[in-house]
Amino acid sequence: xxxxxxxxxxxxxxxxxxxxxxxxxxxxxxxxxxxxxxxxxxxxxxxxxxxxxxxxxxxxxxxxxxxxxxxxxxxxxxxxxxxxxxxxxxxxxxxxxxxxxxxxxxxxxxxxxxxxxxxxxxxxxxxxxxxxxxxxxxxxxxxxxxxxxxxxxxxxxxxxxxxxxxxxxxxxxxxxxxxxxxxxxxxxxxxxxxxxxxxxxxxxxxxxxxxxxxxxxxxxxxxxxxxxxxxxxxxxxxxxxxxxxxxxxxxxxxxxxxxxxxxxxxxxxxxxxxxxxxxxxxxxxxxxxxxxxxxxxxxxxxxxxxxxxxxxxxxxxxxxxxxxxxxxxxxxxxxxxxxxxxxxxxxxxxxxxxxxxxxxxxxxxxxxxxxxxxxxxxxxxxxxxxxxxxxxxxxxxxxxxxxxxxxxxxxxxxxxxxxxxxxxxxxxxxxxxxxxxxxxxxxxxxxxxxxxxxxxxxxxxxxxxxxxxxxxxxxxxxxxxxxxxxxxxxxxxxxxxxxxxx
Numbered sequence: 001x002x003x004x005x006x007x008x009x010x011x012x013x014x015x016x017x018x019x020x021x022x023x024x025x026x027x028x029x030x031x032x033x034x035x036x037x038x039x040x041x042x043x044x045x046x047x048x049x050x051x052x053x054x055x056x057x058x059x060x061x062x063x064x065x066x067x068x069x070x071x072x073x074x075x076x077x078x079x080x081x082x083x084x085x086x087x088x089x090x091x092x093x094x095x096x097x098x099x100x101x102x103x104x105x106x107x108x109x110x111x112x113x114x115x116x117x118x119x120x121x122x123x124x125x126x127x128x129x130x131x132x133x134x135x136x137x138x139x140x141x142x143x144x145x146x147x148x149x150x151x152x153x154x155x156x157x158x159x160x161x162x163x164x165x166x167x168x169x170x171x172x173x174x175x176x177x178x179x180x181x182x183x184x185x186x187x188x189x190x191x192x193x194x195x196x197x198x199x200x201x202x203x204x205x206x207x208x209x210x211x212x213x214x215x216x217x218x219x220x221x222x223x224x225x226x227x228x229x230x231x232x233x234x235x236x237x238x239x240x241x242x243x244x245x246x247x248x249x250x251x252x253x254x255x256x257x258x259x260x261x262x263x264x265x266x267x268x269x270x271x272x273x274x275x276x277x278x279x280x281x282x283x284x285x286x287x288x289x290x291x292x293x294x295x296x297x298x299x300x301x302x303x304x305x306x307x308x309x310x311x312x313x314x315x316x317x318x319x320x321x322x323x324x325x326x327x328x329x330x331x332x333x334x335x336x337x338x339x340x341x342x343x344x345x346x347x348x349x350x351x352x353x354x355x356x357x358x359x360x361x362x363x364x365x366x367x368x369x370x371x372x373x374x375x376x377x378x379x380x381x382x383x384x385x386x387x388x389x390x391x392x393x394x395x396x397x398x399x400x401x402x403x404x405x406x407x408x409x410x411x412x413x414x415x416x417x418x419x420x421x422x423x424x425x426x427x428x429x430x431x432x433x434x435x436x437x438x439x440x441x442x443x444x445x446x447x448x449x450x451x452x453x454x455x456x457x458x459x460x461x462x463x464x465x466x467x468x469x470x471x472x473x474x475x476x477x478x479x480x481x482x483x484x485x486x487x488x489x490x491x492x493x494x495x496x497x498x499x500x501x502x
Contacts, residue, residue: 003302026302031289032282039248039281043274046252051259059260062253067265069254076247078284085240086291088232093294096227097305099220101136103129103314106213107321113206114195114322121200122323124191129318131184131191132217134162137311138181139221143228144298144307162315181225185218228298237295244288251277 003026008019024030050062107129114125137157140147150156154171157163163171171183189211196207255277257267293301345352 002304002306028282028286028289030302031293032285035285036278036281039252040278043252043255043277047256047272050256056260060263062256063258063260063263063265066253066256066258069250070265073247073250073254076243078243078247081240081243082284082287082291085236086287088236089291089294092227092232093297096224096297099223099227100305100307100310101217101220101224101314102310103132103136103217103318104321106132106210106217107318109210109213111322111326113201113210115202116200117327121195122326124195124200125322125326126319128188128191129322130162130315131188132214133311133315133318135181135184135218136221136314137162138179138184139225140298140307140311142179143225144305145300146298146304147307147311150308181221182218185214188214232295237291240291241288244284248281248285251281 003023005020005023009016050059054062110125110128114121114128116122134157137147137151141151141157142148151160154163154168158165158168167187171180174180174183192201192207192211192214195201196204201207201210255274257270257272257274258265259270260266293303297304298307
């Protein structure tokens, strides 16, 4: 069963932990009691042998060995190993609970989309949710020991009403070596299609929504099976469980109180009882026991999931929703809330403080709300940041020129470019971005072999124009960009033309 304690810690107080610290069922005390008692008995047994049965020479050897063990005990990274392991196990436990399968959503869809109050439609609505619960029973009895004890065979499932005798005959006829969890789901899909054919479901969209919810329910149960089929790799829990137990096994020797006066590791105080090591045992062993219990939350521990309760809840709730509560709507009358009315509280809670949820700067007044606020364009200079992000190796002038050429559209340059035999094969005006074309092309002969080079013949049809920012821009060794002479001459002509026009 799941141990609940939320009511005990519903309010924070200095003594709230006392309400849960001394509980027994599902507690750390119950988890570590056996290991704690056995370790304590073994510790006192070793202490008795060391103090009373060993000779002085043997005691010296024992003390040297104890000092060595205590010094090297940090070689076992216990906190690191337990922290990662418990994190993985808790995340797995949380995901398993999320996929247990709650039927209320599907029952709402079935009750809303499958319309009809005749006996046949009511029976089919009930059978849809019963098949869903049957699938859950078949899955749970294979992964949960509690559910397996409740339904040891299919006859018990028939006796409980989840499966009818005629359905069991049909179920047994499917002779495959794998699990047959899919069979009730297959019946549901066929039944929903039949309801759509009989116009009990108004349109295909509603049918698809209903089948999607059924699919999600099946997917959750499939994910639950996956967690049971593929557990955490065995070596991981082995190394963690072994490390914790070996650690405290070494502590039986390393944490002994040394009594020899000449021992370099002689204990300052001889109190016989290792209080600090006992506390360490409780904390680390309890931490490990949490991981052990959460590795398989479908077992029979105190905090394992209640599969039987969920099965009972699903079948009872779903049957009521799709049959007894089908189409029930209360008489519609006007609500009693009036405009401007304050919501009411009980006399006990009326004086409780309420802390409004507001934005952190919602109450900040920056200017007089009555005064007119003049809005102007943004004036901060962000050009350096923009250009630096695009062209980190260029000066500010070069960056602005490159940005201008990239985003400026010049209509005068929208002219077709023709490729000529020799003129197109040279790089003119120092433009390092213009690719040169080979003077000769190679063609394959009729037999598929590479033929001899011959003069390329270029068509006179126009080709796609190159980007504007690559046509007349050359980069110098200093990293800045200089425009070609042709571009400068064009600009001079433009300036002269503007002056004349003015």
